[in-house]
Amino acid sequence: MNYLFSRNKINIDTEIHCHILPTVGCDPEFTNQALGVLKTFQYYGVNTVYVTPHVRLTRPSNTHKSILERAEVFKKQITENKIKIKLEVVAEYYVDEGLSSLIDNELLLTYPQSHVLIELPMRFKPDNLDEIIKKLLAKGYTPIIAHPELHHYLRYDWKMIVDLKNQGCLFQLNLINMAGYFGEDVVAAAENLLRSKIYDLVGTGAHSREQLRLINEQILQNKNFIILLRNTNFKNKMFSKSEQNER
Ligand SMILES: [Fe+2]
Secondary structure, X not given: OOOOOOOOOOOOOEEOOEOOOOOOOOOHHHHHHHHHHHHHHHHHOOOEEEEXXXXXXXXXXXXXXXXXXXXXXXXXXXXXXXXXXXXXXXXXXXXXXXXXXXXXXXXXXXXXXXXXXXXXXXXXXXXXXXXXXXXXXXXXXXXXXXXXXXXXXXXXXXXXXXXXXXXXXXXXXXXXXXXXXXXXXXXXXXXXXXXXXXXXXXXXXXXXXXXXXXXHHHHHOOHHHHHHHHOOOOOHHHHOOOHHHHO
Protein backbone atom coordinates (compact mmCIF):
# COMPACT_ATOMS: atom_id res chain seq x y z
CA MET A 1 0.00 0.00 0.00
CA ASN A 2 1.39 3.35 -0.91
CA TYR A 3 1.07 5.51 2.12
CA LEU A 4 3.57 6.60 4.66
CA PHE A 5 2.21 4.90 7.76
CA SER A 6 1.86 1.42 6.23
CA ARG A 7 3.87 -1.61 7.31
CA ASN A 8 6.19 -1.46 4.34
CA LYS A 9 6.99 2.19 5.02
CA ILE A 10 7.42 3.57 8.54
CA ASN A 11 4.90 1.23 10.17
CA ILE A 12 3.41 3.61 12.72
CA ASP A 13 0.01 2.78 14.22
CA THR A 14 -0.19 5.61 16.76
CA GLU A 15 -0.36 9.30 15.93
CA ILE A 16 0.87 11.30 18.92
CA HIS A 17 0.83 14.95 17.81
CA CYS A 18 -1.96 16.70 15.91
CA HIS A 19 -4.16 19.75 16.28
CA ILE A 20 -7.63 18.69 15.29
CA LEU A 21 -9.69 18.87 18.50
CA PRO A 22 -12.73 21.05 17.71
CA THR A 23 -13.86 23.72 20.14
CA VAL A 24 -17.39 23.43 21.54
CA GLY A 25 -19.85 25.19 19.26
CA CYS A 26 -17.25 25.78 16.55
CA ASP A 27 -18.05 26.03 12.84
CA PRO A 28 -19.36 22.55 11.86
CA GLU A 29 -16.95 22.63 8.96
CA PHE A 30 -14.03 22.47 11.41
CA THR A 31 -15.54 19.37 13.00
CA ASN A 32 -16.04 17.82 9.55
CA GLN A 33 -12.39 18.53 8.77
CA ALA A 34 -11.30 16.92 12.03
CA LEU A 35 -13.44 13.82 11.36
CA GLY A 36 -11.92 13.74 7.87
CA VAL A 37 -8.42 13.67 9.36
CA LEU A 38 -9.40 10.72 11.54
CA LYS A 39 -10.91 8.88 8.55
CA THR A 40 -7.64 9.40 6.70
CA PHE A 41 -5.68 8.03 9.66
CA GLN A 42 -8.00 5.05 9.75
CA TYR A 43 -7.41 4.47 6.06
CA TYR A 44 -3.66 4.64 6.76
CA GLY A 45 -3.97 1.86 9.35
CA VAL A 46 -3.48 4.08 12.40
CA ASN A 47 -5.52 2.85 15.38
CA THR A 48 -4.84 5.48 18.06
CA VAL A 49 -4.76 9.27 17.66
CA TYR A 50 -3.65 11.66 20.40
CA VAL A 51 -4.88 15.21 19.98
CA THR A 52 -2.52 17.80 21.44
CA PRO A 53 -4.15 21.22 21.87
CA HIS A 54 -1.78 24.04 22.84
CA VAL A 55 -1.71 25.07 26.47
CA ARG A 56 -0.01 28.41 27.00
CA LEU A 57 -0.63 31.70 28.76
CA THR A 58 -1.62 33.34 25.49
CA ARG A 59 -4.39 30.72 24.97
CA PRO A 60 -6.34 31.00 28.23
CA SER A 61 -9.36 29.19 26.81
CA ASN A 62 -7.41 25.92 26.57
CA THR A 63 -7.61 24.68 30.14
CA HIS A 64 -7.37 21.16 31.52
CA LYS A 65 -11.16 21.16 32.03
CA SER A 66 -12.14 22.70 28.68
CA ILE A 67 -9.90 20.32 26.74
CA LEU A 68 -11.45 17.28 28.44
CA GLU A 69 -14.96 18.62 27.77
CA ARG A 70 -14.16 19.20 24.11
CA ALA A 71 -12.72 15.69 23.84
CA GLU A 72 -15.93 14.16 25.24
CA VAL A 73 -18.03 15.97 22.60
CA PHE A 74 -15.63 14.94 19.84
CA LYS A 75 -15.59 11.30 20.96
CA LYS A 76 -19.37 11.18 20.59
CA GLN A 77 -19.09 12.61 17.08
CA ILE A 78 -16.46 9.99 16.24
CA THR A 79 -18.78 7.20 17.39
CA GLU A 80 -21.74 8.68 15.49
CA ASN A 81 -19.62 8.71 12.34
CA LYS A 82 -18.58 5.09 12.91
CA ILE A 83 -14.89 5.93 12.84
CA LYS A 84 -12.80 3.15 14.34
CA ILE A 85 -10.06 5.27 15.86
CA LYS A 86 -9.28 5.40 19.54
CA LEU A 87 -9.10 9.10 20.39
CA GLU A 88 -6.84 10.10 23.24
CA VAL A 89 -6.35 13.60 24.57
CA VAL A 90 -3.17 15.14 25.92
CA ALA A 91 -1.82 18.67 25.45
CA GLU A 92 1.24 20.43 24.08
CA TYR A 93 2.55 22.55 26.95
CA TYR A 94 4.42 25.67 26.02
CA VAL A 95 7.36 26.47 28.28
CA ASP A 96 6.25 29.85 29.64
CA GLU A 97 5.76 31.30 33.12
CA GLY A 98 2.46 29.45 33.53
CA LEU A 99 3.80 25.92 33.19
CA SER A 100 5.49 25.71 36.56
CA SER A 101 2.23 26.04 38.49
CA LEU A 102 0.48 23.50 36.26
CA ILE A 103 3.22 21.02 37.16
CA ASP A 104 2.96 21.91 40.86
CA ASN A 105 -0.80 21.35 40.76
CA GLU A 106 -0.44 18.18 38.65
CA LEU A 107 -2.80 19.58 36.06
CA LEU A 108 -1.10 17.94 33.11
CA LEU A 109 -2.71 15.78 30.46
CA THR A 110 -0.16 13.10 29.73
CA TYR A 111 0.50 10.08 27.55
CA PRO A 112 0.81 6.69 29.27
CA GLN A 113 3.49 6.40 31.94
CA SER A 114 3.37 10.17 32.61
CA HIS A 115 5.02 11.27 29.38
CA VAL A 116 4.29 14.94 28.76
CA LEU A 117 4.65 16.89 25.51
CA ILE A 118 6.37 20.26 25.86
CA GLU A 119 7.02 22.94 23.28
CA LEU A 120 9.91 25.39 23.49
CA PRO A 121 9.83 28.95 22.20
CA MET A 122 10.84 29.22 18.57
CA ARG A 123 13.75 31.63 18.69
CA PHE A 124 15.23 31.73 22.16
CA LYS A 125 15.99 29.33 24.96
CA PRO A 126 13.60 30.11 27.83
CA ASP A 127 15.24 31.15 31.09
CA ASN A 128 13.17 28.66 33.04
CA LEU A 129 13.86 25.61 30.83
CA ASP A 130 16.25 23.91 33.25
CA GLU A 131 13.90 24.55 36.16
CA ILE A 132 10.91 23.14 34.22
CA ILE A 133 12.76 20.01 33.12
CA LYS A 134 14.02 19.34 36.63
CA LYS A 135 10.59 19.91 38.11
CA LEU A 136 8.92 17.55 35.63
CA LEU A 137 11.49 14.83 36.25
CA ALA A 138 11.28 15.26 40.03
CA LYS A 139 7.49 14.74 39.82
CA GLY A 140 7.96 11.55 37.82
CA TYR A 141 7.09 12.94 34.39
CA THR A 142 9.11 12.21 31.25
CA PRO A 143 9.32 15.34 29.10
CA ILE A 144 8.93 14.91 25.35
CA ILE A 145 10.41 17.84 23.46
CA ALA A 146 8.20 18.58 20.46
CA HIS A 147 9.76 19.27 17.06
CA PRO A 148 13.35 20.27 17.97
CA GLU A 149 13.95 20.69 14.22
CA LEU A 150 12.05 24.00 14.39
CA HIS A 151 14.14 25.63 17.08
CA HIS A 152 17.05 27.71 15.88
CA TYR A 153 19.02 27.66 19.12
CA LEU A 154 18.52 23.93 19.71
CA ARG A 155 18.60 22.03 16.43
CA TYR A 156 22.38 22.23 15.92
CA ASP A 157 23.46 22.62 19.54
CA TRP A 158 24.67 19.09 20.27
CA LYS A 159 25.72 19.96 23.80
CA MET A 160 22.23 21.13 24.66
CA ILE A 161 20.60 18.14 22.91
CA VAL A 162 22.84 15.59 24.65
CA ASP A 163 22.37 17.34 27.96
CA LEU A 164 18.57 17.16 27.63
CA LYS A 165 18.75 13.51 26.55
CA ASN A 166 21.02 12.63 29.46
CA GLN A 167 18.53 14.18 31.84
CA GLY A 168 15.84 11.86 30.46
CA CYS A 169 14.04 13.98 27.86
CA LEU A 170 12.71 12.38 24.67
CA PHE A 171 12.61 14.11 21.29
CA GLN A 172 9.70 14.07 18.84
CA LEU A 173 9.78 14.73 15.10
CA ASN A 174 6.87 16.44 13.34
CA LEU A 175 6.44 15.01 9.85
CA ILE A 176 4.83 18.21 8.60
CA ASN A 177 8.24 19.80 9.07
CA MET A 178 9.89 17.14 6.88
CA ALA A 179 7.29 17.83 4.21
CA GLY A 180 8.72 21.33 3.77
CA TYR A 181 5.82 23.17 5.34
CA PHE A 182 8.14 25.56 7.20
CA GLY A 183 10.95 25.77 4.67
CA GLU A 184 14.06 23.96 3.56
CA ASP A 185 16.19 24.89 6.57
CA VAL A 186 13.74 23.02 8.80
CA VAL A 187 13.78 19.99 6.46
CA ALA A 188 17.60 19.97 6.57
CA ALA A 189 17.60 20.21 10.36
CA ALA A 190 15.12 17.32 10.67
CA GLU A 191 17.19 15.20 8.30
CA ASN A 192 20.32 15.92 10.31
CA LEU A 193 18.65 15.05 13.60
CA LEU A 194 17.32 11.81 12.08
CA ARG A 195 20.78 10.84 10.85
CA SER A 196 22.12 11.54 14.34
CA LYS A 197 19.47 9.24 15.87
CA ILE A 198 18.14 11.98 18.12
CA TYR A 199 14.43 11.25 17.74
CA ASP A 200 12.49 8.87 19.97
CA LEU A 201 8.97 9.54 18.69
CA VAL A 202 7.24 10.75 15.55
CA GLY A 203 3.97 12.59 14.98
CA THR A 204 2.50 14.49 12.10
CA GLY A 205 1.83 17.90 13.69
CA ALA A 206 -1.09 18.07 11.26
CA HIS A 207 -4.00 20.49 11.51
CA SER A 208 -5.95 19.31 8.46
CA ARG A 209 -6.53 16.57 5.92
CA GLU A 210 -4.68 18.70 3.40
CA GLN A 211 -1.56 18.70 5.55
CA LEU A 212 -1.80 14.92 5.97
CA ARG A 213 -1.95 14.56 2.19
CA LEU A 214 1.06 16.85 1.84
CA ILE A 215 3.03 14.82 4.38
CA ASN A 216 2.18 11.57 2.65
CA GLU A 217 3.02 12.80 -0.83
CA GLN A 218 6.15 14.82 -0.06
CA ILE A 219 7.83 12.27 2.15
CA LEU A 220 6.96 9.28 -0.03
CA GLN A 221 8.64 11.04 -2.93
CA ASN A 222 11.94 11.15 -1.07
CA LYS A 223 13.57 7.72 -0.80
CA ASN A 224 16.26 9.01 1.55
CA PHE A 225 13.65 10.24 3.99
CA ILE A 226 11.87 6.89 3.92
CA ILE A 227 15.11 5.08 4.63
CA LEU A 228 15.96 7.46 7.48
CA LEU A 229 12.50 7.12 8.98
CA ARG A 230 12.54 3.33 8.66
CA ASN A 231 15.94 3.15 10.30
CA THR A 232 14.78 5.10 13.33
CA ASN A 233 13.45 3.12 16.24
CA PHE A 234 10.40 5.26 16.99
CA LYS A 235 8.71 4.22 20.21
CA ASN A 236 5.16 5.32 19.34
CA LYS A 237 3.95 1.78 20.04
CA MET A 238 4.27 2.37 23.78
CA PHE A 239 1.34 4.80 23.52
CA SER A 240 -0.82 2.56 21.33
CA LYS A 241 -4.30 1.82 22.65
CA SER A 242 -5.01 -0.92 20.14
CA GLU A 243 -6.96 -3.91 21.47
CA GLN A 244 -3.87 -6.03 21.11
CA ASN A 245 -1.98 -3.68 23.46
CA GLU A 246 -4.77 -3.56 26.01
CA ARG A 247 -4.81 -7.30 26.56
FE1 LIG B 1 2.02 21.09 17.79
